[in-house]
Amino acid sequence: MTASAALEGALAADGPLATVLPGYAPRPEQLTMARAVADAIEQEKTLVVEAGTGTGKTLAYLIPALQSGRRVIISTGTRTLQDQLFHRDLPVACAALDRLVRTALLKGRGNYLCPYRMERTLEAGRLESREMADQLQRLRAWAGTTRRGDLAEAPLGAIDGRLLPRVTSTADNCLGQNCPLYADCFLMEARREAQEADVVVINHHLLMADWALREGGFGEVLPAADVTILDEAHQLPETAARFFGVTVSSRQLQDLVRDTRLEQQREAADSGALSEQAGVVERCTAELRLALGDSLRVAWVEVGPQAAQAARELAEAVDHLVEVLAPQAVRGRGLENCHRRSDELRTALRTFLSDDADSSRVGWVETRGQGFALRLTPLDVAEHFEASRQRHGRAWIMTSATLAVDGRFDHFQRRLGLDSAETLRLDSPFDYASNTLLYVPDALPEPKDPGFNEAYLNAMEPVLKASGGRAFLLFTSHRALRQAADWLRARDWSGLLVQGEAAPKQLLERFRETPGAVLLGTQSFWEGVDVRGPALSCVMIDRLPFASPGDPVLQARVAWLREQGRNPFGEYQVPEAVIGLRQGVGRLIRDVSDRGVLVLGDTRILGKSYGRLFRKSLPPMPLVRDLGPVEAFFADQSSTSS
Structure with a gap:
């Protein structure tokens, strides 16, 4: 044959x-x-x-x-x-x-339990709460029974974000073949299986x-x-842009500080200078986070002088840590590893803070919670x-x-x-022409209008009533999502599920199990989410998903394209938004028998010249501007059967 x-x-x-x-x-x-x-x-x-x-x-x-x-x-x-x-x-x-x-399944090292780091954490005995101590003991018990060590298979509630970095390794802190528990390493076993x-x-x-x-x-x-x-x-x-760039994060620095102290106690107890200088790096890291202020995502050149000075002081503190670690590195594998990591962080920090002008990449900073990340991202x-x-x-x-x-x-x-x-x-084999509608409510203002959010929510509510819930409400910003959540709660809407109030996987499970549920989400729910059948019969998108004009990478890429005489809006911003919209729309119809309505609150898809590109890139969904056809669509009993 x-x-x-x-x-x-x-x-x-x-x-x-x-x-x-x-x-x-x-x-x-x-x-x-x-x-x-x-x-x-x-x-x-x-x-x-x-x-x-x-x-x-x-x-x-x-x-x-x-x-x-x-x-x-x-x-x-x-x-x-x-x-x-x-x-x-x-x-x-x-x-x-x-x-x-x-066949072999191979994930990044952060997905596998690291026996060495788990034992070092147990040995140190420094945990912030009884709950974390209990989690650690549950993980230790599980480690004796698991074959793969994949934390996705760990007992529910056995690990959280605070404990995770203490029981997993990173490329920075892994000892590799020098690890005393190398023979028990789940990651290395997964890699061996992959090689074969x-x-x-x-x-x-x-x-x-x-x-x-x-x-x-x-x-x-x-x-x-x-x-x-x-x-x-x-x-x-x-x-690719993230991996071909440079990143220095507060987590990397905090992990280095913690590991330096731990290895100093184990391998160089007489060198108090190590612990002291690690403390200086820890303090400078905290001071930089404080100087950066509230949550932000901006180009580095836009941060204030206080934050810039704090970053320079952090770089100097890391320099000194490298110098203090150098003579101690020969005393043990752990200290040798810390010295290598500190040297790599020093190089990355100095590269980030360099004054060398390079229009092909952008330096920027983002903060989230108590952490921060300094990033140098290539634009192409x-x-x-x-x-x-x-x-x-x-x-x-x-x-x-x-x-x-x-x-x-x-x-x-x-x-x-x-x-x-x-x-x-x-093309998709699904019959969009017969089984869907595209509803762009008439008379909505453009998204830049101060009254847009309220007008959109008022137009959205009767659709939700007609569909009996069973809807995803997808937003291009967390602020719009929170406003919509507050608005719906004020109207006692039942079955409301909001991103950030539970893990995405839990929210999806609840959505499938709750009749008439309404899920509000941002980027996490625009793609990779599969809900088949009548449980999801309506997807609402507030705006065309153009990237925020204040995003530092976008600003730099726009300037870079203009320097080359190219059109950043037509060549980059619109195509990216088209692909983003298509991902969101893709949540609606997941099976041949699915039926549903897509609601788009952004009238620019009809009123702007570039709107034609968005419409031509969507499936052939009949366009309606009035609520009547939408109510008739949902009144048809076949729209509620799978």
């Missing part, structure tokens, strides 16, 4: 997939994608595929990848999708093809971290592969990304439901340097 015939047979109505996947039905779009993927693998090409919701893109790349018999790395956008792919989709594909394939596997499932953050590690000359995390498949590929440009990653990609693997498949703008891939290809890639765009 030829490879083409084997592929078509696997995806046929009476093929092996139908025997292992209840309700399986062949889709022409899926077969078209699978053929293109198989050809790209065979010819060792780069393929960019937009596969609309319902195409079945996961099996469309898994089946030809497995049939090729080559070593494959599959990277997804989030850990949730990574788990779903490994535990659900990959076993289905292997069973359908009746193949014994060695035929198919390895990872996420984009881990892929970028591996590239950075190799380019820095520090070895590798991932095995060499013949085929690399990047799902949810629309996230790649921003993920195309050259760096393409160079890294060329060094790893042969065949590349990049896919997502949202890569094209007005049917073209120019924006995505330009951002990642994929000019020579082949492209394929496949």
Whole structure:
């Protein structure tokens, strides 16, 4: 049997997939994608595929990848999708093809329990509360029974954000082969399994971290592969920008201080200067956070003189810590590790604070809670990304439901340097024309109008009543979300679920279980969320998701594009907003029998010239401006049946 015939047979109505996947039905779009993927693998090409919701893109790349018999790395956008792919989709594909394939799931090191750091934390005995002490004992008991050490499998409530950095390692503080508990390391075992596997499932953050590690000359995390498949590929440009840049965070500094004190007690008890200088770094870190003030996200050049001086003093304190650690590093592996980390942080801080003008990257700072991060972000990653990609693997498949703008891939290809890639765009097989409405309420002011939020909420409420809840309300800002939550609570709206008041996973579970629930969310719920059936029958989006004009990276990128004589609004801001809107819209219809209404409060989609680009990039949803057709849509009983 030829490879083409084997592929078509696997995806046929009476093929092996139908025997292992209840309700399986062949889709022409899926077969078209699978053929293109198989050809790209065979010819060792780069393929960019937009596969609309319902195409079945996961099996469309898994089946030809497995049939090729080559070593494959599959990277997804989030850990949730990574788990779903490994535990659900990959076993289905292997069973359908009746193949014994060695598979491995590999996450970033922060997802695995570190036995060494857990034991050091137990040994130190310095925890802020009885609750944390109880959690630590529960984790220790679990560590004796778990095979993988994946914290996603830890007992519910056994760990929280405060304890997490004390029982996990980072690239900075890991002792590697010098660790006395190296033989018990869950991370190293996961990496060994990955090196021996035929198919390895990872996420984009881990892929970028591996590239950075190799380019820095520090070895590798991932095995060499013949085929690399990047799902949810629309996230790649921003993920790459984070990893190709420089970051110094308060957590890195606090971890260094804590570990220096701990290792000084264990390996250099007679060197009080170490603990003293660690205390200076700790104080300077706290003073910088205080000088930065309330939550912010601004270019570094815009911070006040007090914060700039505090940063310089922090850099000097880290300099001195490096000097104090240097003669002590030979006394133990822990101190040697602390010395290396302090030296790397010194270099990163000095690079960040350098006065050298470089218009191709921007220095900025963001604060959240009691923490901060200083970041130096490249404005264009195309050259760096393409160079890294060329060094790893042969065949590349990049896919997502949202890569094209007005049917073209120019924006995505330009951002990642994929000019020579082949492209394929496949529409969703779902019947949007019959099963959806796009409602843009008439007479709403534009979002810049001071009265917009109240007008939007007043227009939104009768739709919620008509749908009986069963809705996602997606916002482009936390401020708008909070205002809407307060507004609905003042009207005693039941079944209200608000982002930030519980973990996203818990909110989704409650939404599915609560009849007529209404979930309010921002970025976390715009993508990667799958609610099928009548539980979600309405998605409301307040504004077109343009990035905030005050965002420091956006401001710098706009200026950089203008310097090159390019149009930042048409070339960057609009395409990014189009892709963002398409992600939000994608929450509405998740199955062939789903029906629903999309409410968009931003009349610019109809009144501005660029609105045409947004409309052409959306599924063919009938547009209505009055509430009547919306109420009639929900009054139709078929809209409430799955």
